[in-house]
Amino acid sequence: MSDAAHAPDAHGHPAPPGGIMRWLTTTNHKDIGSLYLWFALIMLFAAGSMALLIRAELFQPGLQLVRPDFFNQLTTMHGLIMIFGVIMPAFTGFANWQVPLMLGAPDMAFPRMNNWSFWLLPVAAILLMSSFLLPGGAVAGGWTMYPPLFIQGGVSYDLTILAVHIMGLSSIMGSINIITTILNMRAPGIALMKMPLFVWTWLITAYLLIATMPVLAGAVTMLLADRNFGTHFFNAAGGGDPVMFQHIFWFFGHPEVYILILPAFGIVSQIIPTFSRKPLFGYASMVYATASIAILSFTVWAHHMFAVGMPVAAQLFFMLSTMLIAVPTGVKVFNWVATMWKGSLTFETPMLFAIAFVCLFTIGGFSGLVLAVAPVDIQLQDTYYVVAHFHYVLVSGALFSIFAGIYFWLPKWTGHMYDETLGKWHFWLSVVGMNIVFFPMHFLGLAGMPRRIPDYALQFTDFNQIATVGAFVFGFSQLVFLAVVLKAIKGGAKAPARVWEGAEGLEWTVPSPAPYHTFETVPAVK
Amino acid sequence: MKSMGQRSGMGGAALAASQPVLAEYGYNLQAPASSVAHHVFQLHNLIMLVCLGIFVAVFSVMFYSLLKHRKSLGHRAAHFHENTAVEVVWTVIPFIILMGMAYPAARVVIDMKDTSNPDMTVKITGYQWKWSYDYLNDGIRFYSNLATPREQIDGSAAKGKHYLLEVDEPMVVPVGKRVRLLITANDVIHSWWVPALGVKQDGIPGFIRDSWFKADRIGTYRGQCAELCGKEHGFMPIVVEVVSEDAYKAWVAKKQGAAHAAAADNAKSFAVAELVERGEKVYQANCAVCHQANGMGIPGAFLPINGSKVATGPIADHIRVVLNGRPGTAMAAFASQLSDADIAAVVTYQRNAWDNKMGDAAQPAAIAAARGGTAEAAAPAAQ
Amino acid sequence: MSLAQTDKYYLPQPSLWPIVGSVALLLMAVGGAMTLREVDHGGWVLLAGVTILLFMMFGWFGEVIRDSEAGRYNKQVDSSYRWSMSWFIFSEVMFFAAFFGALFYTRVLSVPWLGEGDTMRQLWPAFQAAWPTAGPGLTADGLRFTPMGAWGIPAINTLLLLSSGVTVTWAHWGLKKNNRRQLVSGLVMTVVLGATFLGLQVYEYHHAYTELGLTLGAGVYGATFFMLTGFHGFHVLVGTTMLLVMLLRSIAGHFTPDHHFAFEAVSWYWHFVDVVWVLLFILVYWMI
């Protein structure tokens, strides 16, 4: 691979600039992957602290800690940052690290653009977070940004719209880069149907991103125009319709939730076979299932809008198409179970998180199915049942898969084994904590507690108190995670090239830590 | 409040149970009080049971494998990784199950959407942050505000039984009648939701959406606004009193009498002190959520009235702002919400309260003139 | 480009341009928001951002062009560019789809809803739904406008853009035959056609604002009209600028008959802008 006899010609690699300049100017996929992951971790703590403040306020009925308008700011920023600042960047970080390694490519297709995709994110984060300090505070209209409420706010609303534009730009460039890398940079011999499943899920995710982020950009551009340029897209007096925004938003929004879960499916599909010491069951059907989920995801958006009052035919259509998504998702769950079946299982931390993922994501999927049934959704829409649903798929789904992936690849990235005992502590605290926070929310929603409220009626007290306790357990156990990561970076047992006994794939053929430049010449793949 | 032990003991059983009684334990939907709510309740139980069944089936297999197929027990990995037959089976069976769930669901959707042949029609409008009810058949119109005192919310007074779920003027309907609801909103999207009646419908500004219910039982049913509508979103409850036919008639007569009295006020002329006194009440009920009791507003969000150029400038401009609002901001047009006398009172109050010492007054007649005989003038609110 | 290079990958050096671009966008966003909210000096911040962005584009593209002319891009890089340009155009298609979707939704669904049933009876009793409209509230307030007709400037513009699609293709043929004259004159014609289009559109907007009462604020017709044609016009502007760069590069002797993806990318983009215009012409102007 990297032969030492490199002349410092146009292809040579003089040592990268040191200090901060290395990170600002880097064109190396591994550096950029690390930047994404660190950014996501910092944002997790920021948005998580907001969640803890939300939970603290909701510990008791009455207003104790925050005023209602600030509460709405917390909810909105928590949602926006978790989605755009934590989960998406973390997955992109994985893609940056792993896709070139898994495909035997030297780097991403467009290393400079790759740098820019990342360095747009801090810009968006600054625009979003600094608005807490502006008069009127941060945005408080919900992460879904519905007009006319979103038309009313002050300067932070404009900043949020511009931040969404910039994040969209970042995602589109990032996705074009990933797609091109996958389609054009595979080492000879890696046919599409031989790619690791993680790469497949990212290929499809990147497609979803390119198809939907521009639509979101269009939607928020219309908001910006309604706010500032006197248009009437979302105002009935001028012939517009506030509900039109919801249609456009969810046309983006529903595929977006699969953007937040398909790479998770990919990560889990790498981990389960490794620790079962058995090939993934039904590789081809996994690929087809992922593709079907992506295609179906464009036909279900209005299940977020059953309560706006659509014509009967539309309600029936969106109900049925939504329910159909359970079929390919079910295929995935069954395939994972079949992969474990008759394997030779061990339970290192990545595997524990992956197993918890399968089980808890399914709970979230089932509550999604309950919500898909229009009449039931009309009762549950905008209640804590929905909050429970999406935290099961996002926290025990997306976030847990990220934890699993970090534990899985950290030795490859740092060259050191992480501390297994601490990892297990992190796992058990997280699983238990997570369920204590979010399971009771199902009951709250069924009993009639709306979401996005800072104060509630007395009958909801018990479950809210449980949830708050759970939130603090879950939140503070993430400090354990931080400790594990820092410890592994500093030192620890030396990791071999092939870190896990059952690991298969190109990434396990390069030494640990993976050298700064890998596969500069085309590797031979049998 | 029930003890936690007792509650969690019921957990598993209540989840799976299909008797409405269990709803009281707070693990399931509220006890239904209308046919639609009833159908939804049963539909939910059915789906929950199916999901629970699949969950148990799938994860017994997985946990069996986790227990038995461990490396530490010396289990060796098998090498199969494909089986078209099972893959087809586990694609087709879920599909069939889903269609089995979709059929009853579709029937409920069709029933919910059928708003034909109502016995009466009520138009409901959401405002930041209150509801108005317009009984189209009886010519009654009124606003319904949160009745929980601010002290209970701040924690300086003990919280009452119906904390946050009580209003000054509930919606009243007769039992056993098909009530059609025409739902809309004035400023931003709100959502009118009463769980026990099985109705949740967003109010979309500029559009009317309809829904219906027929309450089976006399009683009081409580709900809340279910769409984020700004800072007081958590504080705009809905209360529906379902009463007997006779009680309903009596209520209608009382309401119509009150409307006449309010109309009479509009023709009167008041002393400044009278207006200020009345205006303070109107202000507390309608304006203080944004402009605050001390008139200072909230920096960056709601302008102060104390020292405002409008409240200390020409009175005609002041009246115009209150009547027409400021389009594109949270400042709503109050022309259709308040009577001439109330607007006169609140304007006078704002001009004479705190540091504003204008000493002048607006009379109801001036408001009527400023309305300029627009359509709204014909429908002053009956408070 | 030598064959020996194809088994080796091309890897660019660390680059300062992206971070410069990020600073530019930060300034543009802050300055833009300040301008919208009428904060003092917002315009200057915005201007600074735009200037830095232009500086970054000059620098970054210049680097790419130098790399390309130095023959550092092999077949693989070339096909990466092809993939990426296709996906980029797909993203643009989706961006326009959002606005066409809005046009469809209002025309076919929501405007008719405003004029029928209880919505009409309770809220907008005087409204007669028809397209084009400024909407029930604005119409009641006395807003009147004349919709833009299809057979004046828009039809001429259609002709201009369609012929520019032909001239750019003709230029491309010239390049493939290594006929520089044909390349340059084809590009000159294309740039002139594009610029004329823009000039006519500016005239049309002026006419709309001053004589037809047709403004951004003219209800949902005005909003969709200006958003769609405006974003399209912006794309024509970008396309024309890129064509101009291609023209200058051609004059400077860049491109070879089998290595000129930059040129092809611009012509793909130009054809895309063309197709959007045809849709606009049919749906926005013609089928009122």
Ligand code: HEA
């Ligand atoms: C990672 C993100 C993610 C994922 C994967 C999903 C997956 C699903 N979601 Fe979820 N959803 C969200 C994130 C996600 N959702 C978010 C963020 C919101 C709220 C947004 C907001 O308003 O703020 C939301 C809201 C939401 C709503 C609107 C609720 C409301 O506001 O009223 C609905 C309604 O249909 C829904 C449905 C579904 C369904 C049917 C799936 C399906 O994909 C689930 C499929 C999976 C399974 C069903 C389990 C496994 C299957 C089997 C084991 C097979 C056998 C099963 C059967 C035959 C039943 N979701």
Ligand code: HEA
């Ligand atoms: C991936 C997405 C994601 C994730 C991971 C989470 C994580 C969490 N969420 Fe979030 N949530 C959303 C996405 C997510 N959420 C979305 C989209 C919404 C909807 C927003 C809207 O309505 O618009 C929402 C809304 C939402 C609500 C409803 C608010 C409302 O309706 O008013 C609640 C309430 O409990 C909540 C709670 C939590 C909690 C307790 C966590 C926990 O998992 C968080 C765990 C905490 C940490 C990880 C932080 C650890 C911090 C410390 C230990 C302190 C140390 C401090 C420093 C070092 C500075 N969330």
Ligand code: CUA
């Ligand atoms: Cu009204 Cu929420």
Ligand SMILES: [Cu+2]
């Ligand atoms: Cu969805």
